[in-house]
Amino acid sequence: MSDIKIRAKLKDGETEVKCLMSHPMETGLRKDSKTGELVPAHFIQEVVCKSKDQVVMTANWSGGVSKNPYLAFKFSGGAAGDPIEITWTDNMGETQSATGEIS
Numbered sequence: 001m002s003d004i005k006i007r008a009k010l011k012d013g014e015t016e017v018k019c020l021m022s023h024p025m026e027t028g029l030r031k032d033s034k035t036g037e038l039v040p041a042h043f044i045q046e047v048v049c050k051s052k053d054q055v056v057m058t059a060n061w062s063g064g065v066s067k068n069p070y071l072a073f074k075f076s077g078g079a080a081g082d083p084i085e086i087t088w089t090d091n092m093g094e095t096q097s098a099t100g101e102i103s
Helices: none
Strands: 004-011 014-021 044-051 054-060 070-076 083-090 095-101
Touching (some): 004 083, 014 044, 054 070
Antiparallel strands (some): 044 054
16 A cells, blocks of 8 residues: 655765655545545554664654655764665554665
């Protein structure tokens, strides 16, 4: 169901991470056009990024984030070749992880 695409580049002493996550991000407020029933809420609640098993970024989200969210951030202390891991957990208890490498 979900994919995470990661790009991480070292530039001027900072690591810039760009990430695209495939997720429906339903608020629970939208009605199904065929049935008129509310579509159940289904959204990412927490995103955690680690480099070398150290947390470098945590985000807490709600249903107000758009479908297939894009996330970009920078952190100090990374080096070329270091691993990057992004993990999200949604309000239904589902979890998705992906790993990449700083270039």
